Amino acid sequence: MSNGTEDLDNLIALMAKLPGLGPRSARRAVLHLIKKRALVLMPLADAMHKVGSTVRECINCGNVTTSDLCDICQSEKRANGQIAVVEDVADLWAMERAGVFKGRYHVLGGTLSALDAIGPDELRIPKLIDRITTDSVTEVILALGATIDGQTTAHYIADQLPNVTVTSLAQGVPVGGELDYLDDGTISAALNARKAL
Incomplete structure (x- = not known):
């Protein structure tokens, strides 16, 4: 120009x-x-x-907000004892768009990665453990990606939380997905997570 x-x-x-x-x-x-x-x-x-x-980070969960606490953390209706752990804010927004989760969230800010030198202290894992011990949390839902780093992070967190129920999202065939177009890992996960009809 x-x-x-x-x-x-x-x-x-x-x-x-x-x-x-x-x-x-x-x-x-x-x-x-x-x-x-x-x-x-x-x-x-x-x-x-x-x-x-x-805009800033919610001091409790890591969501983006314009006050110290986001609307989800402030809502008493969301205090049902469930915390969904997500990698980043985009994942939180995706779950909110679905409109099915009625608990609270915890944004990690990434996943553990030995190659990138990202350990628990670089993420919001210590804050999650603090929340579990101080809030009335009955279930932690690990809503992390099905990547190697995501699964490593999920296993690490599960090992750190012995006194609370830890679950993860089901993985497998997406709604409307055809088996012919899926990778072997997705088919394997779907088969292993099968349930009775």
């Missing part, structure tokens, strides 16, 4: 850092924002500034 476009170049470069956007997509997005300046660009800029200055 020409010399008078440093701010645009900077905006495009920042947009290109977003997941799913490369330089071309970022340019298209910026052009769209410019064309819809009053309708989209200015409200978006205001919303981003507000979120950037107010």
Whole structure:
């Protein structure tokens, strides 16, 4: 671009850092924002500034919020003794979208990984253990991915919680999934987690 476009170049470069956007997509997005300046660009800029200055991590569970405690942790209706342990906030939001879990959450902030030198203290595992001992927790649901790191993390957490019921999400065939399109690990997990009809 020409010399008078440093701010645009900077905006495009920042947009290109977003997941799913490369330089071309970022340019298209910026052009769209410019064309819809009053309708989209200015409200978006205001919303981003507000979120950037107010959002923080819930001191209890690790969810994102604009106060010390998120709405889920503040809700007495969610204090049913269940805590779902998730890897990150996106997983929490996915479970909330499903609308079936009515307990509280604990966001780890990642999974254990020897290769990346991520141990329990780099995650929110000590905080989870503190919550279990101080709150009236009856069940910890390990809602972690079916990756090696996710399963290693789940086993580590389960070993740290001997006085509470620890469960994990069922794994296997997704709703609407066809066996022909599934990998061997998914088929194996589905077969091992089978139940009576």
